[in-house]
Amino acid sequence: MSTQIEKEMWTTKLxxxxxxxxxxxxxxxxxxxxxxxxxxxxxxxxxxxxxxxxIASGLVLSFEGASWYHYSSVGHFVNSxxxxxxxxxxxxxxxxxxxxxxxxxxxxxxxxTWITGALAFVGSIATAFTGYLIQTxxxxxxxxxxxxxxxxxxxxxxxFNVTNFGQMILLHVAFLPVIIGVITLIHVLLVRAKGVVxxxxxxxxxxxxxx
Amino acid sequence: MGIFHHFMNLKAVYIHWGWFQISITNLxxxxxxxxxxxxxxVLPFPGNKKGKEKK
Numbered sequence: 728m729s730t731q732i733e734k735e736m737w738t739t740k741l742x743x744x745x746x747x748x749x750x751x752x753x754x755x756x757x758x759x760x761x762x763x764x765x766x767x768x769x770x771x772x773x774x775x776x777x778x779x780x781x782i783a784s785g786l787v788l789s790f791e792g793a794s795w796y797h798y799s800s801v802g803h804f805v806n807s808x809x810x811x812x813x814x815x816x817x818x819x820x821x822x823x824x825x826x827x828x829x830x831x832x833x834x835x836x837x838x839x840t841w842i843t844g845a846l847a848f849v850g851s852i853a854t855a856f857t858g859y860l861i862q863t864x865x866x867x868x869x870x871x872x873x874x875x876x877x878x879x880x881x882x883x884x885x886x887f888n889v890t891n892f893g894q895m896i897l898l899h900v901a902f903l904p905v906i907i908g909v910i911t912l913i914h915v916l917l918v919r920a921k922g923v924v925x926x927x928x929x930x931x932x933x934x935x936x937x938x
Numbered sequence: 939m940g941i942f943h944h945f946m947n948l949k950a951v952y953i954h955w956g957w958f959q960i961s962i963t964n965l966x967x968x969x970x971x972x973x974x975x976x977x978x979x980v981l982p983f984p985g986n987k988k989g990k991e992k993k
Contacts, residue, residue, distance in 0.1 A: 764983045764985065765979075766977070766979075766983055767975075818971055822975050822978065825971075825975050826975070826978070
């Protein structure tokens with residue numbers, strides 16, 4: 728029998744809240760509703776797969792350094808892999824966004840899932856932008872000097888100095904990936920907790936809405 | 939370095955329509971995404987029993 732103190736402990740509350748909203752059967756389900764058998768439901772996991780390749784190739788680039796990925800053939804390959812996985816990441820994410828928008832995926836108490844998805848999208852744009860700034864080539868020099876004027880014109884140039892390589896590389900390889908990682912994790916856990924959103928024209932008995 | 943490398947190093951070609959301006963590369967990416975989106979909606983998903991029953 729638990730005491731009153733044990734009931735009020737944050738660990739107890741967190742455990743009971745987790746068990747209520749996201750039991751292991753929901754976290755790792757064996758099956759999905761019939762309506763999930765459509766290509767449009769694959770773009771979320773496609774985005775996650777691309778993110779995995781981005782992180783893996785990005786780790787290699789950060790360990791080996793600019794002189795490696797500019798001048799060696801393997802470095803060129805990993806650099807290109809990082810670049811193209813970002814292209815596919817955004818393509819998959821935008822198609823995922825369109826699909827979820829047109830099926831009004833915020834239905835059934837899924838508003839927080841929608842909001843975390845939107846935040847992940849905005850955060851990804853910032854991460855991709857800082858990535859373009861730290862290529863250490865003429866392209867990044869051009870982009871940073873064009874962006875500098877844009878940032879200054881909206882009054883945030885003193886806070887985000889896009890020509891400051893040290894600031895941009897730390898944002899790109901440390902701060903923003905952590906933010907994206909945490910938001911993505913929350914997004915995926917919410918999808919598991921609330922279930923995959925059903926199509927708008929699904930019959931009521933097939934909705935799979937969870938209270 | 940190959941045709942692809944050569945293509946990647948070319949200057950971007952832009953098309954104009956009044957105030958609207960877009961590079962052909964970006965336009966192709968957006969059209970590809972729309973195509974992928976359309977195909978994802980209409981192509982049958984393998985193993986979809988519900989879809990087979992309808993046929």
